[in-house]
Amino acid sequence: MLSRIKLLVPNLALATRGVATTATRGKIGGDISSVFPSLSGIAPPPLPGRYAELKRLFTAGRERVLAESWEKLLLDLEKETAVVKRFGSDLIPQVEFKDLASLSKAKIKDIKKRGVVVIKNVLPEKEALSMKESLKEHIERNSWAKAFxxxxxxxxxxxxxxxxxxxRAHPSLIASQCFVNSLWHSSLPPSMVxxxxxxxxxxxFRIRQPGDAGFALGAHIDGGSVERWEDLEYSLCYEKIWTGRWEEYDxxxxxxxxxxxxxxxxxxxxCGVWRSWQGWLSLSTTSPGEGTLLVNPVLKHATAYTILRPFFTPSxxxxxxxxxxxxxxxxxxxQEFNNSTHPHLRLDDVMTHVPRISPGDYVFWHCDTIHAVDRVHQGASDSSVLYIPAVPWTVESQAYVERQREAERRGVSxxxxxxxxxxxx
Structure with a gap:
């Protein structure tokens, strides 16, 4: 089956990339809503018919193996969901920044299982709050800038x-990024990653005011959508899953x-780089329900469900x-999710708030972790963060950063x- 995918997938990708085959310097679209069809309110067109052939490449000759794997996944997913529903935010790992170098193997294992971690006290609270005030001044100086x-x-x-x-240049933030990056492993030489x-x-960055219901990001994962199946290298990240061995997926x-x-x-x-962990630095005190982050803290099961779901009807x-x-x-x-398109995820039960967050705390979630934002900010003060992901070194990412330096010099996006x-x- 893999040989068949290798033959077709690159051809599909090359035939459909269009403007993506040429270098771009900035995206079309005015704000973050252009990233999410559910925010933009514009119904997307159906996928072309050729995607049926792509789907067939993953399933032909393996229908029984995949069906058995799917059934087992749904049973295990139900059990994991029950645990999440019972314990909620208490399942989200929290560690102190000063303890990163001495975390136990059990804590590391827990972080990997949940696909999320809150690193406490990365910056002093006073310093984080000062950053927020500086951001407000920057907004006033650049009143032309769009916002959503x-x-x-x-x-x-x-x-x-x-x-x-x-x-971005702060040693404590960089140390936190290096810590979460170190949880990954590779057999590739250091010259590649x-x-x-x-x-x-x-x-x-975000400064969300109390009562806001507009910035209501539903459940999603970043890093594209159809690319997870359509691009050969991307699909190979999930080979254990689409060959019926999701339990072995790393x-x-x-x-x-x-x-x-x-x-x-x-x-x-x-994204022009691989963000191994998405992340934000908190600039406010935010409790569950106050415009904060929600995650699906069952990384392996949720990823396996995401990859296998297109191959099965929800019956x-x-x-x-x-x-x-x-x-x-x-x-x-x-890639977005809702109760109709991905019913077995039981999003209403499994999407879990991160715990109470203080200014200077750094929250990370794995690049495949399903996440969302409170639909309504029910707190009494702003919910503010700086979006700062963790980006391992690769040749491609280094090239992007060099181009990014020129954008910084010019003061443009x-x-x-x-x-x-x-x-x-």
Whole structure:
């Protein structure tokens, strides 16, 4: 089966990349809503018929093996969901920054299982709060900048404020990134990937006000959508899953992540680097329900379900799907989830708030962790963060960072983000 996929997938990708085959310097679209069809309110077109053939390559001759694997996954997923529903936020690992070098094997195992970790006290609270005040001043100086939602600004298309630059270069933040990167492993030579270090990546920031219901990011994962099946290297990240051995899947093997094409369609949410962990640094005190992060803390099971779901109709007993439909997968967007397209995930039960977060805490979640944001900010004060992921060193990422340096020098948007209408000052 793998040989058949190798023959077809590259041809599919090359035939459909379109503008993605040429270099781009900035994305079309004005704000973060362009990344999420559910936020934009624009219904995406159905996938082309050729996706039925792509789906068949994964399933032909393996229908029984996959069906048995799927049934076992659903049983195990139900058990794990019950645990999450019972314990909730208490399952989310929390560690002190000062203890990173001495964490037990049990704690490391827990972080890997949950696909999320809260590192406490990475920065002193006073320093984090000072960064937030600096961000507010930067917004005033750059009033031309777009933000989403337009009527209740929360996420700003600004990247080069003094606070953002200082945070990206801060030794404690870099040490935290290196720690989570070190949880990955690879058989590739260091000249191709180094998971012991982290490169700087410019991203947005959020200052979400109480009562806001506009920045209601539903359950999703970043790093593309159909690319997980369509790009050969990307699909090989999940080979254990689509060959019927999801129990053996290692979410922290970096071998095929290095050259995976996460964007075949020049999407607004594409990324020019591999972000092994998404992350944000908190600039406020935020409790569950107060505009904070929710995650699915069962990484292996949720990933296996994501990869296998397109091959089956949501019925009992399972039936192999032969249509070109990949549930909630849209070309040029991230992978979204809802109760209709991914019913067995039981999102209402499994999506779990991170615990109470204080200014200076650093939250990381694995690049395949399903995550969301409170639909309504029910707190009494702002929910503010700097988005700062962990980025292992690769040749491709190093090249991106060098181009990013030029965008910083000019004060314009990095190429992964929408083209701005002004220069930051």
């Amino acid at each position: 939602p337009a009527d209740s600004p929360a996420v700003y298309e600004l990247y080069w404020s003094p606070a953002q630059r200082a945070a 180094d998971t012991s270090m982290s490169l700087p990546y410019a991203d947005r 979410a922290f093997n970096a071998d095929h992540r290095v050259h995976a094409m996460m964007d075949l369609y020049d999407g607004a949410g594409s 009992t007993p399972p039936t192999i799907s032969t249509t070109p439909h990949f549930p909630n997968s849209v070309q040029g967007a991230c 990095p190429e992964d983000f929408p083209v701005g209408v002004g220069v930051e000052v």
